[in-house]
Amino acid sequence: MKTLRALLRDGRFSLGSVVLLLLVALAVLSFFSPYDPTEWRVVPRDLPPSRQYLLGTNSLGQDVFWLLTFAVRNSIFLAFLASTISRVIALAVGLVSGYSGGIVDRVLMLVNDGFIVVPLLLILVLLAMLVRERLNLPAMALLFGVMGWAFDARFIRSQILSLREREFTYTAILSGTPSLRLIVNEYLLFVVPLTMATLIGNMIWVTGMEVTLAYLGLTDVTIPTLGTMLHFALNYQAVLLGLWWWIFAPIGAAVALFVALYLLSMSISEYLDPRARIQRVGAR
Amino acid sequence: MRFVKRYLIPRLIQYVLVTFFGITLVFFLPRLMPVGPVEKAVASIQARGAYTDPKAAEETVRVLREMYGLDRGLFFQYLSFWRRLFTGDFGPSLVSFPTPVIQLIGASLPWTFGLLFTTTVLVFVIGNFTGALAGYFRQNRALKILDAAAMVLAPMPYYIVAQLLIILFAYLIPVFPVGGGYTIGASVSLSLAFIADVLKHAFLPALSLVLLGVATTHQIMRLIVQGVNEEDYVRYARIAAVRERTIFGKYVMRNAMLPQITRLALSFSGLFGGALVTEVVFAYPGVGLLAYRAILASDYNLIMGITTLSTVALTTSTLLMDLLNPLFDPRIRLI
Amino acid sequence: MWSVRANKLCAAYVLDIFGTKKVIHAVNEVSLELRENEVYGIAGESGCGKTTLVRLLFGDVQPPLRLMGGRVLYQVDGRELDLYSLAPAERRDLRWSFISYVPQSSMSNLNPVIKVKGTFGDVLKSHAPHQGKRELLERARQHLVELGLPPKVLEVYPHQLSGGMRQRVVIALATLLSPRVVIADEPVTALDVVVQRGVLQLLKEVQERLQNALVIVTHDMGVLANVADRIGIMYAGRIIEEASVWTIFEQPLHPYTRYLINSLPAFGDKGTRESAPGSPPSLVELPSGCAFHPRCRLARDRCREEVPEFEMVGDEHRVACWLVKEG
Secondary structure, X not given: OHHHHHHHOOHHHHHHHHHHHHHHHHHHHHHHOOOOOOOOOOOOOOOOOOOOOOOOEOOOOOEHHHHHHHHHHHHHHHHHHHHHHHHHHHHHXXXXXXXXXXXXXXXXXXXXXXXXXXXXXXXXXXXXXXOHHHOOHHHHHHXXXXXXXXXXXXXXXXXXXXXXXXXXXXXXXXXXXOHHHHHHHHHHHHHHHHHHHHHHXXXXXXXXXXXHHHHOOOOOOOOOOHHHHHHHHHHOOOOOOOOHHHHHHHHHHHHHHHHHHHHHHHHHHHHHOOOHHXXXXXXX | OHHHHHHHHHHHHHHHHHHHHHHHHHHHHHHOOOOOHHHHHHHHHHHHHOOOOHHHHHHHHHHHHHHHOOOOOHHHHHHHHHHHHHOOOOOEOOOOOOOEHHHHHHHHHHHHHHHHHHHHHHHHHHHHHHHHHHHHOOOOHHHHHHHHHHHHHOOXXXXXXXXXXXXXXXXXXXXXXXXXXXXOOOOOOOOHHHHHHHHHHHHHHHHHHHHHHHHHHHHHHHHHHHHHHOOHHHHHHHHOOOOHHHHHHHHHHHHHHHXXXXXXXXXXXXXXXXXXXXXXXXXXXXXXXXXXXXXXXOOHHHXXXXXXXXXXXXXXXXXXXXXXXXXXXXXXXOO | OEEEEEEEXXXXXXXXXXXXXXXXXXXXXXXXXXXXXXXXXXXXXXXXXXXXXXXXXXXXOOOOEEEEEEEEEEEEOOEEEEHHHOOHHHHHHHEOOOEEEEOOOOOOOOOOOOOHXXXXXXXXXXXXXOOOHHHHHHHHHHHHHHOOOOHHHHHOOHHHOOHHHHHHHHHHHHOOOOOOEEEEEOOOOOOOHHHHHHHHHHHHHHHHHHOOEEEEEEXXXXXXXXXXXXXXXXXXXXXXXXXXXXXXXXXXXOHHHHHHHHOOOOOOOOOOXXXXXXXXXXXXXXXXXXXXXXXXOOOOHHHHHOOOOOEEEEOOEEEOOHHHHHO
């Protein structure tokens, strides 16, 4: 509670949370949608925003506002699920590697660096292409989760290493605390807040990747996400036809989501460790 | 000698290991998918065979099966992949059969190089310059406005910025072409008119890359300079009334540039992978667009070629950076 | 002959932490005098305002630190200068030529990417802009020889020097322009005991050679016992006792000073040492009256209500304690 109050005093944190809460509220609205987002031609086409159609309608005959609620819901869900998966991997690898050192550490870091040096975007594009037809949300989350942990595993490992140098570890080892309990008690409690900060950073990455893949037309376009909405709008030449509400709805929501997450992650990591700021901005 | 033994050799070993493992990942990851990449390529060629020359299609499929040992085990395929890799042979492209993959990549590289080298250098110079000033003169109004601009721009998804630039400068105010590398039909030559045409086409993609790159670099550099500014040696020099110009140049900048040089080396590795999204959005004929076309056409050889090359490019630039670092940081020179 | 005089100095850090304003009263009404050819020790637990006091004497006041009152006078070549009414450029000119500073011994007081001679050159160049590079370097080399340091250290990078040598080099750097006042803030804290002695000896030697004022700030009374002439004891931002080194160690009057002396180990001593119970007060909310009263066993009602005056009680012996005044 104290932490939350301290964070809320930071303008960036409160702004970020307000925007994120608004987006979540938008996502919750999708459960009350009068339309099925996968159905086409349920409303008249190409209508500008009005009282009846808040954000207008698109060339496929969908209500942009209600479609957007689904898109926001799916995008946030995907980002959260994928980031959680990759956090679990990053945390496990970082903890084990940092704690055990020696040969285990070397092998794990080799795997880790392998994942860092492969061109992630190309690989993701390739993998997405192979399984495009089956790329539903959980599958996509798994894909992003498996590919997106390496940077933060290294970060967590470095934190563990610096922690090991501190006195309480020696005290604990000398007094015979079993290592599993040591990992949980001494390290996990310290590393979990840091992992939370990387979670938000990773959610930004996942959302960005999803929109990129959808933009390139490599995901299952029948699932409404911010990316697929943008994909359809661009494919149906919304810009040329002057259907600005169609293209600006997903762009606006995406920018809002990015900025909100970005503000939150900046504020949290600064709160946790002023020096971490550099690493956060530096991660891609 | 100690330098060689404790610094150089471990890094060389790591270079070899990481490159090996990275390429291994590139090979295996696609094969963990329910649909294998080669099968996918075969299927798409057979489908096309229906309305192109069936004989040629059949020939391609046969070459493929033989080349990858599709009828044999995964391990055999892996070994033959390495064997071909060492001879620099990525095989023929499947779409532009039988042009070798390496030739296609070679034709696209100059475009990517020209675009990315220029923008990377620009981003490095501009971003570090404004970022350093903003970090050093924290109270300056104009620099604070710059900070705010970077703050909004940096988290923007790239394609949105790119798309906005296209909407603005190609549709609304049509001063730049919508995409492409040069006007279609123009004769490719070293004439001034052609060069001007190329530059005009490269302007928007370059602008989009520079805008976002500068915003990110600005933010990172600002934080680094703020950090270095608090270091003991900077404070002490300031207390000793060393001239402000000297402190900024010799004490703050020289130390703050160390991590940025590392980042520069890493970003140069992107030269081989191309800027996929940029090149697709602007239809710019570089390696990125080549990769995208290859993916859409299931041109497996071409994809593997580009992915492997950019993996090697990244590990190699990391190694080069490790080797160059001692020049800038005396602490590494004498371990 | 005095060199520096502080008169009722008050200063505070004004911080803005996530929107809450916080005022840390680091220095409260401190008056002291530094004289030619003496070593003045300032002692106290960490967090009692020692370093802030030093910054005030030096004229290094930058946000969040703010001067709230009082004056600092320098006596430069017979002229009296009021430090805080000088123009910034004039204040800069006095640095190193009149008053200089030896920081806490740490790894990073010297720029890691340039050779030691670079740092020496930068300092000299800033204070003697018309001299040539070679001339300056020669001057630095001569100075090192005078202090008994190998001139070779100029040619290496800071990380190639040991901790003790690095601190010696910093001392040489600080005394390059023969300043009348040298302030050393915890100069030996991070060094091990054997190296400590050598570094202290160098400080003392330089002081004897220059016949100037040397201020040593430390939390370790043992460091001062052998080198200091006079000692001021600080507690919660105030000097609460000041006397010659002999008086402080043999006839301390303030209960806090007695605790400090008592906590020092002595040869052949096997009993447990008594130190002040509790920890120093928060400088954000100082206790009422004498700030030491919550930790003082002899505290009376008056100690809780009124701040005791800092008064002369004997020859060169000043103390701020109600017990002493009221007997």
